[in-house]
Every structure is written in C-alpha cells, then in structure tokens.
Amino acid sequence: MKKLYSILKYACIIALTVSLISLIAVVAYVLINGVSKLSFDLLFGDYSASPSIFPAFIGTLQLVGIASIIAVPIGIASAIFLVEYTGNKGRFVKIVQVATETLAGIPSIVYGLFGYLIFVVAFGWGYSMLGGGITLAIMILPTIVRSTQESLLSVQDGLREGSYALGASKVRTIFKIVLPSCASGIVTSIILAIGRVVSESAVLILTVGMVVNKVPETLMSPGTSLALDIYYFASHGYPNEASATAVVLLVFVVFLNLLASFIGKMIKKSTYGDAK
Amino acid sequence: MRGVFLFSAVFSILALATITVFLFVSGVPFIAKTGFAEFVFGSNWAPLADNPSYGIFPMIVASLYVTALSVIIGVGIGLFTSIALYKFCPKRLVSPIRQMINLLAGIPSVIFGLFGMTVIVPFVRDYISPTGVGYGILSASIVLGIMILPTIVSVSLDSLNSVPSSYYEGALALGATKEIATFKVMVPSAKSGILAGVVLAIGRAIGETMAVIMVIGGSPEMPESLFQSVRTLTSNIAMGALELSGDALSALISTGVVLFVFTLILNVSFSLLKKEKADKPKKKEKRGVSK
Amino acid sequence: MNEFIGNMDITAKNCNLFYGDFQALKNINIEIPEKQVTAFIGPSGCGKSTFLKIFNRMNDLVEGCRIEGDFRIGGIDIFDKETDVNLLRKNVGMVFQKPNPFPMSIYDNIAFAPRTFGITKKSELDEIVEKSLRRASIWDEVKDRLRKNALGMSGGQQQRLCIARSLAASPKVLLMDEPTSALDPISTGKIEELMEDLKKDITIVIVTHNMQQATRIADRTAFFLLGELIEYGNTDDIFTSPKDERTERYITGRFG
Numbered sequence: 001m002k003k004l005y006s007i008l009k010y011a012c013i014i015a016l017t018v019s020l021i022s023l024i025a026v027v028a029y030v031l032i033n034g035v036s037k038l039s040f041d042l043l044f045g046d047y048s049a050s051p052s053i054f055p056a057f058i059g060t061l062q063l064v065g066i067a068s069i070i071a072v073p074i075g076i077a078s079a080i081f082l083v084e085y086t087g088n089k090g091r092f093v094k095i096v097q098v099a100t101e102t103l104a105g106i107p108s109i110v111y112g113l114f115g116y117l118i119f120v121v122a123f124g125w126g127y128s129m130l131g132g133g134i135t136l137a138i139m140i141l142p143t144i145v146r147s148t149q150e151s152l153l154s155v156q157d158g159l160r161e162g163s164y165a166l167g168a169s170k171v172r173t174i175f176k177i178v179l180p181s182c183a184s185g186i187v188t189s190i191i192l193a194i195g196r197v198v199s200e201s202a203v204l205i206l207t208v209g210m211v212v213n214k215v216p217e218t219l220m221s222p223g224t225s226l227a228l229d230i231y232y233f234a235s236h237g238y239p240n241e242a243s244a245t246a247v248v249l250l251v252f253v254v255f256l257n258l259l260a261s262f263i264g265k266m267i268k269k270s271t272y273g274d275a276k
Numbered sequence: 277m278r279g280v281f282l283f284s285a286v287f288s289i290l291a292l293a294t295i296t297v298f299l300f301v302s303g304v305p306f307i308a309k310t311g312f313a314e315f316v317f318g319s320n321w322a323p324l325a326d327n328p329s330y331g332i333f334p335m336i337v338a339s340l341y342v343t344a345l346s347v348i349i350g351v352g353i354g355l356f357t358s359i360a361l362y363k364f365c366p367k368r369l370v371s372p373i374r375q376m377i378n379l380l381a382g383i384p385s386v387i388f389g390l391f392g393m394t395v396i397v398p399f400v401r402d403y404i405s406p407t408g409v410g411y412g413i414l415s416a417s418i419v420l421g422i423m424i425l426p427t428i429v430s431v432s433l434d435s436l437n438s439v440p441s442s443y444y445e446g447a448l449a450l451g452a453t454k455e456i457a458t459f460k461v462m463v464p465s466a467k468s469g470i471l472a473g474v475v476l477a478i479g480r481a482i483g484e485t486m487a488v489i490m491v492i493g494g495s496p497e498m499p500e501s502l503f504q505s506v507r508t509l510t511s512n513i514a515m516g517a518l519e520l521s522g523d524a525l526s527a528l529i530s531t532g533v534v535l536f537v538f539t540l541i542l543n544v545s546f547s548l549l550k551k552e553k554a555d556k557p558k559k560k561e562k563r564g565v566s567k
Numbered sequence: 568m569n570e571f572i573g574n575m576d577i578t579a580k581n582c583n584l585f586y587g588d589f590q591a592l593k594n595i596n597i598e599i600p601e602k603q604v605t606a607f608i609g610p611s612g613c614g615k616s617t618f619l620k621i622f623n624r625m626n627d628l629v630e631g632c633r634i635e636g637d638f639r640i641g642g643i644d645i646f647d648k649e650t651d652v653n654l655l656r657k658n659v660g661m662v663f664q665k666p667n668p669f670p671m672s673i674y675d676n677i678a679f680a681p682r683t684f685g686i687t688k689k690s691e692l693d694e695i696v697e698k699s700l701r702r703a704s705i706w707d708e709v710k711d712r713l714r715k716n717a718l719g720m721s722g723g724q725q726q727r728l729c730i731a732r733s734l735a736a737s738p739k740v741l742l743m744d745e746p747t748s749a750l751d752p753i754s755t756g757k758i759e760e761l762m763e764d765l766k767k768d769i770t771i772v773i774v775t776h777n778m779q780q781a782t783r784i785a786d787r788t789a790f791f792l793l794g795e796l797i798e799y800g801n802t803d804d805i806f807t808s809p810k811d812e813r814t815e816r817y818i819t820g821r822f823g
Contacts, residue, residue: 005455012364015356019429020373022422023380026391033394077284085281087630092285098547099289105543106295106536107483109510112517113532114295117302138291145288158667162729165623166680166736167657171277176679181670192382199384202485202510206517227486230386234393234490243394246387257382271670272718 027250034247037240043248047213051233051241053248055215059129059208059223060198060252062216066133067140067197072190074137075144076179082145083152084174096145104142111139112206119207127209127222135207136200140193147189151182184267191260195253201227226252296536303533306526315530321496321507323516323524330527332512332534334498339508339538341499342416342488343481349421350481351474354428361429362436363458374433381426389490392419397491405503411493414502419487424477431476435469436462472549479542483535485510509535575601575641575739575770577622582636584617584626591617595636595796597789604762604771606785606802608778610817613791615774619742622772623659624652640740657684660733664745666725668717668732673709676717676728680736695735703731704761723754730761741765743773747780759784778818782806790814 045052082093112135119131155178163173179186204210209222212232216223224232226249233242307315310330318331361370396418401410439462447457463470493505494515507515509531516528577599584592592614599605607615617626624645626632638645645655657680669676677696686692696713700706705727709720717728726746733741743762747755762771762784775781781788782802789799790811798805798814809815 002453002456005453005459008459009364009455012356012360015353016360016365016373018353019357019377019425023377023425025395026383026388026422027380029391029395030387074284074287077281078288081278081281081285085278096285096288099292101547102540102543103288103292103295105479105483105539105546107485107510107539109483109485109513110299110532110536110539111295113513113529114298116517117298117529118294122298138295141288141291156667158663158665159669161625161628161661161663162667162669162732163679164628165625165656165661165663166683166732167653167655168679168683169653172683177669195382199382199386201384201386202514205514227384227386230384230390231486231490234390239394242390246390249384250387253382253384254379257379272716 030243030246030250034243034245037244038247039244042241042244051212051238053226053229053241053245055212056224056226056229056245057248058215060225060227062129062219062223063133063136063204063208063225064194064197066130066219067136068190068194070134070137071141071144071193075141076148076186078145079148079152080174083149084170084178088149088153100142100145103138104146106139108139108200108202109206111135112203115203115207125220127207127211128220129208129216129223130219132204132208132223133219135203136197139200139203140196143193143196144189147192148186151185151189152178154185155181180271183271184264187267188260188264191256191263195256195260198225198249198252198256199227201225201231204228205231299529299533299536302526303530306523306530307533310527310530316534319498321512323527328523330523330530332509332531334496335507335509335512335531336534338413338492338499338506339482339510339535341413341502342420342492342508343478345413345417345502346420346424346481347474347478349417350424350428350477353421354425354477355432355470357425358429358432358436359458359463361433362462363454374430377426377429381430383423385423385484385487386490388419388423389487392416392487392491400503407501407503409493409503409505411491411505412501412503413492413499413506415491416488416508419491420481420484423484423487424480427480428473428477431473432466432470435466435473438469439465468549472546475542475546475549479539479546482538482542483510485514489514509538577740577770577772578637578639579618579621580637582618582621582634582638584614584621584635585633586629587631591794593794597796597799599770599772600787601641601770602766602768603786604766604773604784605787605789606781607772607774607789607791608776608781608817609791609797611776614794615789615791616744618791619744619772619774620661622740622742623656623661625661627652653683657736658738659740659742660736660738662726662730662733662741662743662746665749666722666729668720668725668728670716670718672714673717673720673728674713676732677735679732684736699731699735700728702734702765703727704757704764705731721754723750723757726750726754726758727761730758734765738769740770740772743771745774745776748776755780778806790817792817 041050042052044054047055082088082096086093115131115135119125120127125131159177159181160173163177204225208224210224210228210232211222212224212229226245230242230245230249233245315330315332317333318329319333320329320331321334322329361373392415396415397410400415401408443461443465444457447461488508489511492508492511494507494511495505496507499506512531513528516524579595579597582592582595583590595618607619609615620626621634621638622640626634640659643650669679674696677699678692681692681695697706700709705724708724717725720728747758765771785802787800788802788805790797790805792813798809798811805814806818809818
C-alpha cells in the first residue's frame, strides 16, 4: 500500500518534468530555429521580391485596435451593469452569465464561420479587416466581462458607501471610486485579451482572407495577421519564414503577458501606495 | 447612463443569439436537405465532385479520437504535474514554475501547430509510425495534449489548493503518510474541480483548429489507424474555407452547427459540474447556521 | 440646498422599517436637538445603526428595505420627492465603523466631496482641504504628505481623515456609526475630543457600543432594544435614574 503511493509520488515528479520539458521544448525550438532566419527583408521589406511580414504586422495592429475599441467599452459597461446595478444576482445576471459562458466556449473556427456569414456574405463586405476585428471583439468580450466583473466585486462596499455618504451620485461613484480602485485588474485583463487577439488565426482564415502580400489599404480591405502568416508560410512551403514569424509572434505575446503583470503592479502601487 | 450599461450587458446575449440564429438558419436546412442520417453518419465527403456527397462521419470520428487521446495525454500528465506542484516539489520552485506555466498557456496555437509540423510529425514518422506516415491522429493528439497541459495544471492546482488543509492534517494525525494523505484524501476532495478542468480541456481540444490542421494531414477519410491523414470537424471547416461556394459552403456551415452542438453539450456539463462544486460548501454553511 | 439652512434638529415620527417581511424598527418617535451629541445605545442587532442610516438615506441602497414614517431635518422632509438625495447626503455626513479612505491621496480624499459639487479651482480646494483637516485635528500630522496615499496612514488617522472628508462637504449633521470601535484608546480619545469641538456647529448622532463613551460625550442618549426605542433623555438621567427596567438592566451590564 505505502509502496504504491510512493510509486505514484515518483510518477508525479516524472510528469512534472515531462510537462516542463515539453513546454519549454516548444518555446526553445521556435526560438532556436527561428532567430537565425530573421532578416530585414522579412521584417520590413515590401512583399514584391521576397516574403515579408510587414503587412501582417500592420494587420495585427489594426485587428487589435478594432477589437479593443469595441470589446473594451462594451465589456466594462456590461460588467458595471451586472455588478453595480443588479448586485450581481437575479435572473438577468444569470442569463448574461450563461450567454457569456457559452460565448467563451464556442470554438474560434465557429466564430470564423459566423464572421464569414455575417460580414463577408450578408453585409457584402467581402474579406475585410473590419469584419475580422469585429468577430474577434465578440470572441474576447466574455473574457473582459468576466474579469471586470471579478475586479468590481473585489472592491469593498465600504468605499461605495463612503462615496454615497458624501453625496456622490451612482455614476460618479462608479467612475471616480470603484473603477480606479480596481483599475489594475481590469487593465491586466484587457492586455491579456489583446494577447488572445494577437494569437488568434482560425477566425481570420474565414474573415480577413489571408492576403499576405499587401498592406491593407483601408479597414475594408482584406489582409493578414502575424499568426495567420505562420500558417500561410508553413502550409505554402516557406518553413524558414514560418519559424522566423513564430519568433516575432512569440516575443509579441510574451511581451504582452509581461506588460500585463507590470502595468497591473504599477497601477496597484499608484492606487494603493506602498502601504499594505 | 444606466441605459448604456444595460445595453452593453444585453450585447452578449444579442451576440450569442445572432451567432446561433445565423448558424442554424444557414446550416439546418442543408442538413435537412441532405438528410440528417446521411450527413452525420455518411462516410463520404466529396463536396466538389460532380455528384457531390456530404458525409461528415469520418470527421466526427476523427474529432472524437483526437479529443479523447489528447485529453488522456494532457490530463494524465497535467494532473500528476499539479499534484507534484501541490505536495512533492520544493516550495520555492512552485511559484516560478506556476508563472512559467501560465505564460506558456498564452502561446498561440498556431505556434504549437508549427512545432507539431516540424518536430512531432517527422519524429512520429521516423520512429513510431509503422506505416511511415507522420501526419494523423497520434501527432495531433500529442500536440494538443501539450497545448492543453497548462490549463489542466492550473485548474487542478487551484482546486487542490482550495481543499481545506485541515483534511490533510487530519489524515496525518491518523497516521497516514504524506503520500497516502495526498492521494487518498486531498485528490478525491478536489475531484469536482479537477473534473471541471477536464471538461474545459475537452472543449479546447475539440474546438482547436490551427494546431490540428497543421499536423492532421487533411484527407477526409475514415480513421483506421493513428498514422493516417484524416480530418477533424474543425479542420474540415478551415480546409474547405478556401473553396467556398453554394452547397459546399452550406456543408461547411452545417459542420459548424454540429461542432457548435458538441460544444454546447460540453458547456452545459461544465456549468453543471461547477454548480455542484459551488453547492457543496453552501450545504455545509446551512448546517452550521441551523445549530 | 438652501433648504437646509436654519436649524438642524432631527425628528422621526411613527418610524417603521422592514427588511422584506422582517420588521427591524417598530414605531419609533424621536426628536434630536441641534448642535448636541446624541448617542444611540443598545445591544447588537437592536436596530440603532439601521435607524441612524435612515437620516442620510443609506438604506435606499439596501435591497428589500422599506421605510414608513415621517423624517425631517431642519423641518425638511428627507423622503420628499423634491429632496435631492445627493444634496441630503452632502448635508448629512456619515462616518463608518471601519475607516474607509478611498485608495487615493490624502488631498484627493478630502477634495472628493467639494469636487462632486462642482468646486474645481485649486486655491479654493486647497483652502477647504486645509480647513477640513484642521477641524479634524489631523492637519499637523499630514500637512507634509498630502499627496501620499491615504492607505499608508494608521487606523486612527484614517478615521480622522474620514471625518475630515465628511467635514469638507460642510455638513449640518454628522452621523457616526460606531466610529471608534476599530480603534485603540488613544485614537478614540482624540476623536472624542474632536466631537466636543464639532458640536459647536454641527448636530452629531453617534451609535456606540461603549457605554462609558456615551456618558463621556453624549448630551442625550437613546436606548434601543429589539427594534424599539425604549428610553430617551438626558444622558445623566438615563445612566443615573433610568425609568425603564430594561434600560437599567442593560446599563448595569446584566444583558446585551
């Protein structure tokens, strides 16, 4: 009996080692294999002579911009409604909760199909950055709603009461006291949501069209993103370019993650001071 | 101002409703036209043939295989990893390892796909596959298994950490060893949370497109071996996406509907599990109050 | 807001308060004179804090809370449709049991209420901040770190900051809900001195668990039990010759 559990213990330690090795292997492989293939032409060239990810870079920024302009205000406002106006309970909150949870569980390719049906076909936009951006916005909305809700709930009621007791209205209390008190949590979650936009590719195959060789002229033009470029390069016989782009994307994503925790800490420090 | 907030809160519901309506309105009539049994259980997928045929059964089977196998790999390793981090790992290593695993959870799936395509597939082809084919269910499952590891580790570790430590101390006080206390008391107590993590992982595995599409091969054939080019539901949609028109498009949307239904079922079971978990401590509280 | 100029006495007639089906306050009638300290005492759950919170309408925020009766401050009906609840709260300040400074600088904490009511000029704000901090006798302790985060202060300082924050709204009435129960004796003493000083201009109503505190600071005392006002009168009378047997039992420590 005792022996069996000692064996299980070693199995755990082996599993931990395997997990770490395999995950580190992915990162290390991408870095080692890709860094040597980075070149000026690939990063900043125009696509005419040799493959370049410059259009993808612009495209990624556009998608991040569109998705966050839509999802951030709507997400924060819905969380405010749920927590500050309904006390986070009751039937309506339940329904919204179910809706956001369901949205969060929908596979990204299904979002892609939806984006295709509505923006490409029904609206007649064809493949466009705007359509892709809006689809991504709907995709990240549940995450933003959820984490903002949690942040708002973490604000002590004493602060709200204090503000009301000084004669501040509900809206002023929300914007001047509640939101600033939990800004670090909200900002962190927004940056992580942006990380998801940057990482996403399945949605984009069906919505922005994977046009890799042109910087989109307007938001209604088709285009590409860094993640989509990796798939394009890998499946169209440019393995070196794929590896190099993967390095850029990985650096981008890790940077966003570090930024999220750094900014979170900075804001926390400026709101709550060095004390406690 | 209240109206603005209310409208925003309704937006999620509207979005979900729109997605559902658009998919079902565009997909269900096609399934009806083809015949439900023909579509779901038909084994021939040839949307562009002169005499087109739309059977997605091979994709359903491939999706289930890939999901099951990747979850076995991911949960097997992930659960044991979380137990190791919980009790059998030097304390000062736990927090850095956790942070690293969280960071790895953010790696884009297309990078896992690239890794699979350039490392796992050749490895499987050269060292494991009896047929000399590297693409297929095994490669996809390994890639997905690694990809869902971080999720499983962090969810399981959270549920283990939320088990009251008095259980552990109680077991030790009865003479159990550290190992027995962990495996016989703590892990079973965290069961519902771990299970919720498994359902979450199943959802991610069945819904994943990019990491799969790059290592699965892509032939719409009935899976007969782990080392054979096949298609999953997700890769069927993505691969067909570049040749969309008419009925072929409707067939893809219908595939999406099937996938959507799968994920809805998973969602419901996930929330049921969570509910059960949330209900438990409540019951205890009630007992405490009514004394 | 001009409505609140004039005297600042508080009256409540036939007050009943319900949480859903539960009646928390039963037919309370009271007249609280202006510019005095009135203490509400009674065992936990007797309704004294609930009653206090009627006067700045904080119970409006509590779901399922229903209030009956006639409530006036300086003759103005505080539940009248015409009465702006935000202006009411500006005029009727409140200090809570647990200090609740906002997570911002000391200066911004004090300036919050004036800014709420439209004062934006820096010189004006500076003046209000200094005046309020002086009145709460905490100016000397914080004048060099007005821009520092308020959460870095000790508990007693935080509570005096919260008093100063209320004073910055220039209230006519100050409601204090067990303001010293979370503080050490020295901080408590400072706050009690402060109240002596403030009652020259302001009507103060304080809920307290501490009967010595009531005898030290209150001109009048009201004893609550199970949602009823049992006895109300001059503090000396209540503590030396209570008319009701229940009051006597409570103040001599035999229940509660």
